[in-house]
């Protein structure tokens with residue numbers, strides 16, 4: 001098992017887990033390549049890959065939101081560049097003044113880079129996100145420091161994050177975690193009460209499992225994550 005992150009290897013991590021430092025931004029470590037028979041879980045990675053944030057001005061033009069890197073204060077800059085404009089036109093068309101857009105192009109490209117490093121296997125991007133039917137017009141830009149929400153100031157003191165346009169990623173399947181896990185057979189159903197008297201230990205274990213499943217399936221919690229799944233077949237299958 002290999003873990004990839006921008007931070008140092010955490011103290012006490014199981015020796016069986018290899019740790020590779022990522023360069024940050026949309027970059028991936030150079031040694032992460034030619035992966036075969038791989039299962040790649042990109043869990044809350046794409047939401048921290050920087051993306052262009054834009055806001056529609058009073059004339060209906062989407063302009064880049066500029067940010068003061070010391071205070072986080074925002075101002076409107078130039079209209080979107082050509083590539084971001086093309087992405088917005090295709091995937092997030094809005095001219096309503098005040099609407100925010102979080103351009104998914106950099107995430108699409110980062111994901112495509114990750115996919116290109118897999119010779120055979122399955123990749124799963126798991127993130128808070130949206131699809132064309134549910135773009136968040138107020139925007140989702142925020143930040144976390146020490147596990148707590150904070151003001152998004154791009155000074156290295158916090159993880160700046162914005163939800164991911166999951167349906168624009170190159171994927172075979174995009175669905176919520178709740179739907180994905182239910183398709184895999186998770187129900188969150190509590191065990192039959194009769195088990196408590198016939199096999200109390202099994203009953204307690206099954207209760208614990210049901211509770212964990214219910215948390216993973218919770219629409220308003222982890223179940224609300226989106227999963228984008230991409231399968232890569234090997235080239236030399238006999």
Ligand SMILES: C[S@@+](CC[C@H](N)C(=O)[O-])C[C@H]1O[C@@H](n2cnc3c(N)ncnc32)[C@H](O)[C@@H]1O
Pocket residue numbers: 004005006007022023024025026027043044045048049159
């Ligand atoms: C919300 S945490 C998710 C961590 C872990 N994947 C999980 O699901 O528990 C986001 C992680 O992304 C890391 N991170 C931030 N920017 C990154 C980047 N550009 N590339 C790779 N990892 C990054 C942070 O250090 C942090 O550990």
